[in-house]
Amino acid sequence: MLELSGIRIRLRQLDGTDGCELGMLRRAVAKKLRAPARELASLERRRRSIDARKKNDIVLTFTLHVRLKGGEDAEREALARLAAAHAEKGVKLVDEAPFGFPEPVRNAPEQRVVVVGAGCGGLFCALSLARAGLAPLLVERGDDATRRGNVVAEHNATGVLDPxxxxxxxxxxxxxxxxxKLQTGTKSPAHRLILQTFVDAGAQPQILWDAKPHVGSDVLPGVVTSILRRIEDAGGEVRTRCRMSDLEVAGGAVRSVTLTSRGADGAVREERVETSAVVLACGHSARDVFELLRERGVAMERKTFAMGVRIEHLQADIDRALYGPAAGSPALGAAPYKLSEHLPSGRSAFSFCMCxxxxxxxxxxxxGGVVTNGMSLSDRAGANANSGLLANVFPDDLPGDDVLAGVALQRECERAAFAAGGGAYVAPAQLVGDFLRSQASSGAGGVAPTYPRGVAWGSIDGCLPPYIVETLRAAIPRMGRHLRGFDADDAVLTGVETRSSSPVRVTRGEDGQSVSTRGxxxxxxxxxxxxxxxxxxxDGILAAAKLVEALG
Ligand SMILES: Cc1cc2nc3c(=O)[nH]c(=O)nc-3n(C[C@H](O)[C@H](O)[C@H](O)COP(=O)(O)OP(=O)(O)OC[C@H]3O[C@@H](n4cnc5c(N)ncnc54)[C@H](O)[C@@H]3O)c2cc1C
Structure with a gap:
């Protein structure tokens, strides 16, 4: 198979349809390979990115996998022909070794592996373990995706929170x-497997090649439900509304977990499950789990995390700033941005999870705590662009020596935001212009905030530590120099964004297990x-591979 990189198609040559894009690519490949298009047996997009450095001439850049009708011999010949003409740059032969889920083990142990948490870490770990024949028990404290959607809608409408x-x-x-969003700064052969699993579970096929793939909140619930079904089909058991409420550790090793579930009749049931392997994929918001681990003497350490606010602009303004006259083109979609500023103070501010x-x-x-974050639907057609605007909290910023001091700080800020919003999960909000002038806001300008519980206009200063507030205040005008309008007076800040990353690490060794607690x-x-x-x-897939190896 041939890999062709750096294939460029001008945006103005495209009409926004897939057929047009594929037609242009076939022609570009034939030209590059100096072969008639009818010789192409298959053409697969592996990467598609947008080069908007010249706003009047935006270009889409592709990496492609191409097979020729004559098979490997024809592909070798084509490459040799190009080399003879010194035109082989960006073309190479590739042989893709597929990365798959682990092979089934021969003697699966009798005790089941318990996976705690059905986020992406737990889901992909449980799927890998199930495929390996280990019949894991996956427990998730929250609801299945459909019920959860209803509970979230109820919270948004009434302010009732189900913890x-x-x-x-x-x-x-x-x-x-x-x-x-499915882009990541890391590289792993597992990425393709994850994206393919998402597509098989109902996500859009273009996530396989978009440089900045995204799925959207309207599609994701179906995707994760389908992955859950795959775990069950492969022999795993899934329990929702089932919380790991205790972890028994003896002699430095895991002995059992206690599971607490609430049945449809409202009755609470506790069950002790003996196991020597617990995958802890509980996410960064399971503060009760962190407290439990501290009680059980499991090794944890403080780590750097980030806090700040959500910032909202009109998406049309962001599109114009990034794409110029091409803004609004269906081939481009809504424009994403990523910003970071290193300040003379030594601190940095950065955009995070831009939607x-x-x-x-x-x-x-x-x-009693307000927390913001952001989401988009698959069409990304909302009027506003939003992004976390964060600054780091370093372990040394925290008082005392409690490993959970970061959690305490997050909670303090969330409660301050709840109080500033006046209760019922209304969030405090401030216009960027007022924030920069250190004055309270009294209402919206041209950007209507989208936070579902409504906002209370005022100042967000009191909701975050001064070093975060000052870092954001210094960074916003600088960011405006890189992205026109980012520092616009009527951009909206809504707070607080405290859950962007975990304030603790459950320390593990090279073998993937906790350094203090085997299993x-x-x-x-x-x-x-x-x-x-x-x-x-x-991480879930790689942990499963290590676990399978350890149990095998
Ligand atoms: C609104 C929002 C938008 C985001 N947008 C993006 C994005 O676009 N792209 C991106 O890459 N990342 C995004 N993130 C971050 C991303 O969701 C997380 O990085 C990712 O989900 C982490 O996966 P995880 O499996 O480690 O943990 P989680 O996804 O947090 O999953 C942990 C699970 O464990 C369960 N659990 C906790 N304690 C227990 C217990 N005691 N017993 C049983 N179950 C338990 C929880 O209920 C939870 O379902 C977003 C996060 C939020 C909140």
Whole structure:
């Protein structure tokens, strides 16, 4: 198979349809290979990115996998022909070794592996273990995706928060009601397997080649439900509304977990499950789990995390700033941005989890605390662009020596935001212009905030530590120099965004197990080893591979 990289198609040559794009690509490939288009047996897009450096001439750049009708011999010949003409740049032969789920083990142990948490880390770990024939028990404290959708809608409408099932907790984890961005800064052969699993489960095929793939909150619940079914089909058992409420550790090793479930009749049941292997994929918001681990003497350490606010602009303004006259082209979609600023103070501010054409969400999981985050639907057609605007909290910023001091700080800020909003999960909001002038806001300008519980205009200063507030205040005008309009007076800040990453790490060794507790396998974002859907899923797959090896 031939890999062709750097194939460029001008945006103005495209009409926004897939057929047009594929037709242009076939012609470009034939030209590059100096072969008639009829010789192409297949053409697969592997990467599609947007080069908008010249706003008047935006170009789409592709990496493609191409097979010729004459098979490998013809592909070798084509490459040799190009080499003879010194035209082989960007063309090479590739042989893809597929990365798959682990092979079934021969002697599966009698005790089941318990996977705690059905976020992407737990889902992909459980799927791998099930495929390996280990029949894992996957427990999830929140609801299945459909019920969870109803519970979230109820929270948005009434302000009633279910601490067990919400934007953070439930099947699919924190990523279910998100933008479903699937890009990651890391590289792993597992990424293709994850994307393919998403597509097989109902996600859009273009996530396989878009450089910045995204799924959307309207598609994700179906996708995670389908992955759950695959775990069951492969021999796993899934229990929702089932919380790991205790972990028994003896002699430095896991002995059992206690599972607490609430049945349809409302009755609470507790069950002790003996096991020597617990995958802890509980996410960064399972504060009760962190407290339990501390009590049980499981090794944890503080880690750097980030806090700040959500910032909203009109998406049309962001599109114009990034795409110029091509803004609004269907081949481009709503424009994403990513910004970071290193300040003379030594601190940095950065955009996080930017959601083009999206909505700010109420991401609280604890009563009495306001938390923001963002999501988009698959069409990214919302009027606003939103993004986290964050600054780091370093371990040394925290008082005392409690490993959970970061959790305490998050909670303090969330409660301050709840109080500033006046209760019922209304969030405090401020216009960027007022924030920069350190004055309270009294109402919206041209950007209507999308936070579903409504906002209370005022100042967000009192909701975050001064070093975060000052870092954001210094960074916004600088960011405006890189992205026109980012510092517009009427952009909206809604707070607080405290759950972007975990403030603790459940320390694990090279073998993937907790350094203090044999048989405890910390996985994903809550364990401090992932930041986002793709990296959590990757971590789940790699942990499963190590676990299979250890049990085999
Ligand atoms: C609104 C929102 C939007 C986001 N958007 C994106 C995005 O576009 N792209 C991206 O890459 N990332 C995004 N993220 C971050 C991403 O969702 C997380 O990085 C990812 O979900 C982490 O996966 P995880 O499996 O490690 O943890 P989680 O997804 O947090 O899953 C942990 C699961 O464990 C369960 N659990 C916790 N404690 C227990 C217990 N005691 N017993 C049983 N179950 C338990 C929880 O209910 C939860 O379902 C977003 C997050 C939010 C909140």
């Amino acid at each position: 067990e099932s919400n934007i953070q907790f439930g099947v699919g984890g924190a990523g279910t009601f998100s933008d479903g 083009p054409g999206g909505y700010v969400v109420s991401a609280a999981s604890e009563p 405890l396998w910390p996985v994903g974002e809550g364990a401090g080893y992932a930041g986002g859907i793709m990296s959590a899923a990757t």
